[in-house]
Amino acid sequence: MKAVILAAGYGTRLQRDVAADSTGKFAHLSGTAKPLLPVGRCALISHWVRALTASDCVDRIYVVVSNGTSSTNAVYLAAFEEWASHFTNVEILSDRTTSNDGRLGAVACLQLAVKHFEVEDHVLIIGGDTLFKEDFSLSKVKERFSDLQAKSEDSCLVLSYQCDEQDTRKYGILEVDGDLRVLCMKEKPLPTETKSRRACPCFYVFSKKSLPLLDTFLEEKKEAPIDEKDAPGNFVSWLIPSFFTFREPVYIHQISGRFDVGNLPSYIECDLYFREKLQDAGSYMV
Template sequence: MKCILLAAGYATRLYPLTKDKPKSLLPVGGKTILEHIINKVERIDTVEDIYIVTNDRFYHQFLDWMEQHRSLKKIKILNDGTTNNDNRLGAIADIQYVIERENIFDDILVMAGDNLFDFKLTDFWNFYRTVASDCITAHELTDTNELKRTGVIEIDEEYRVISFEEKPQNPKSNLAVPPFYIYAKDTLKLVDKYLQEGNNPDAPGNFIPWLIQHGDVYVYKFEGKRYDIGTLESYEQAQKIFG
């Protein structure tokens, strides 16, 4: 299995912190956000390679970081060639860029490079092996305002996703979906099909409502903390929790 970490955004909501520094390389508790994530990815034995896709503005900062970081897995930094928020490819297009550039024909673990969490990725991987189908993650939120800022799903009794809505005004459930996904190798060709049809290439969650029309997608429900570091306030909160 391969791992793709999405780190090509420009994090304008975190300015001035991220004006000259990528969000994934911000420090939390003595190490970067990226290192927190990679430490968890490394515990999945079947992950062979980790691909970090970034943009042209921050590419060399990631290369400098990699020279200082020692990992149990092979890490490769990819530059998607974009230079600002206006010409960015979008997360789903970045996934396809990595798949094509590296000729990937394996199952992939896809994650955003700006989310901190305390559940075990190995548990997610074991769930995927059990259902043998594409998987996403979800956790329960009680705050309706938080649900309106994320993807929200409905599931059946077998934990199969039956609906997905990105940032709904009227959430249909309390199950929020962070950007952690496992896609089977046979699904990779559907990423290109999704994009060729002209669908939204941006937020990775946009792929899910389209994907559930083409096959079964299951959800691994986790408990514990998860922080999407998108604002100065959420960064400060993550510092307190994970610091």
């Protein structure tokens, strides 16, 4: 299995918050890509590399990044290349974009990695601004995916956690059957539009048989707004079989929650947890 970490975002909300912070306490975060933000004792993305390596889930980690933007002196590509030089199993791929308006979108970044590295294996996709609570285990994810693959080589796997009723408008919400197979995924629905409260974070295991469908999806969406191609959850939603189409069966693996670093308050909360509350850093996410 290969891992693709999606790290090509521009962190506009976070950088706006840092610039507006009058205390100056977070000025050192200016121009830093979200995956490279210090969380606890290391960069956010380093938690993933350590856990992926320790759990032996993947044999290679690909990180898709942007070049950065000269207007804010955010030279992301160079910073990621320097960070990656400390690991032997990580490769960096630039999407060659230089602004948020010109971004490719997460699904296109995934397709870029699959084609560039000629991936013909199962792929674990991870959002570069996301970490999970301590009950999460890559080894358990690997075991669950292996069980699904033994039943059907078409099977894909996503994560799910319970969100509050008022938060359904923030996330993709999954509806599942008794076998925990996804029936549909509703993007940011009103609480009255679904009984489900199963939020779906950016962490997916796609079977190798599903990878050619990236081309089909992006071809269908080539004239669509960037928002329809940006969130990888849109591909997951499209992938789920319906009455009219059959693509790939998608199942869930349940976890308790996540840290989603989107703005300065969410970053502060995440960093504080890893500095003061993380129980066992050595086994975290393994």
